[in-house]
Amino acid sequence: MQKTVIVIAGPTASGKTATAIRIAQLFNTSVISADSRQCYKEISIGTAKPSPQELAAVPHYFINSHSIREEVNAGMYEKLALQYCEEIFATNDVAVMCGGTGLYIKAFAEGIDEMPEIPAAVRQSITNQYAEKGISWLQEELQRRDPDFYAGAEIHNPARLMRALEVLEATGQSISVFRTATKRQRDFRIIKIGLHLPKEILHDNINRRVDMMVSAGLVDEVRAVLAFRNHNALRTVGYTEIFNYLDGNLTLPQAIEDIKVHTRQYAKRQLTWFRKDPGYQWFDAREGEQIDAWLQQQMDT
Structure with missing residues (x-):
């Protein structure tokens, strides 16, 4: 069998x-x-x-x-x-x-897929902004800058949203690009x-x-x-x-x-x-x- x-x-x-x-x-x-x-x-x-x-x-x-x-x-x-x-x-x-x-x-x-390396400064900046502005800021940023990813994302999971934003900041490309x-x-x-x-x-x-x-x-x-x-x-x-x-x-x-x-x-x-x-x-x-x-x-x- x-x-x-x-x-x-x-x-x-x-x-x-x-x-x-x-x-x-x-x-x-x-x-x-x-x-x-x-x-x-x-x-x-x-x-x-x-x-x-x-x-x-x-x-x-x-x-x-x-x-x-x-x-x-x-x-x-x-x-x-x-x-x-x-x-x-x-x-x-x-x-x-x-x-x-x-x-x-x-x-x-x-x-x-192997994900790109994220510079520590990019990660820190996004973490700080999330701490200051909350999850609604993450949601709005991704909805505006990466609507295709946002459409299928876990929008109440800040970790996933921060990861997507980090990749966007570090590479200029959607995290979806690295998942194909x-x-x-x-x-x-x-x-x-x-x-x-x-x-x-x-x-x-x-x-x-x-x-x-x-x-x-x-x-x-x-x-x-x-x-x-x-x-x-x-x-x-x-x-x-x-x-x-x-x-x-x-x-x-x-x-x-x-x-x-x-x-x-x-x-x-x-x-x-x-x-x-x-x-x-x-x-x-x-x-x-x-x-x-x-x-x-x-x-x-």
Whole structure:
């Protein structure tokens, strides 16, 4: 049988984890996470990590594998995920990859381009201006200067926006230019499944999940990583809003509402990203039997 990686992707709160675990059990294999934040040990609530029971159901890679003191990026992820595959393929023909970080999945499937070096002065200047003027300045600058990138960007992720602006300042070219290298060929097959849900169900899932995060102690989790607030993984939805609350800029109910709104917007951008790739076969996340039947058919060809 040809070595195969089954990718389960889609927006946040669409049911990826449950689907990936079911499929991994079907093939008696392991799951490689493709989430840029769940690898950090210190942040579990705001990243919607699989529960201890889910983690015990099948072996998982790239969850709780790093410390928030480290920076992990798509280039590192590509190398790590290929190593994880090698390990799984030593005893199994199938591996499952699951997550919503589109850039990580793309890096794994196609390789990732080398990014240009950014002069320290450029980086410092942008960091200072962001500290002074906030995320709206980053959004406005990129919308004006690089509208094509901005259209598909994670616009509530200052780290991604600052990176794009740094490349623009340092090279005079859009970061998109450096993301168009020749696709690398992998010596295994990749089957991609995209999960979606009707909008009202997805939004309901998101709202419920955010309320559960708050009940589970999200504020205390964010308080515990306050010293690392400039880390890429913490400049994201669920953390920036609580930092704002802890800074006294928002009430807690406002912060919670912001997390819900920003998560819904993020889910929409994730869908846009994944739908641009014609390689995905899309299913309603509730269609478990149809997914399994289609997958079996693919594995037999």
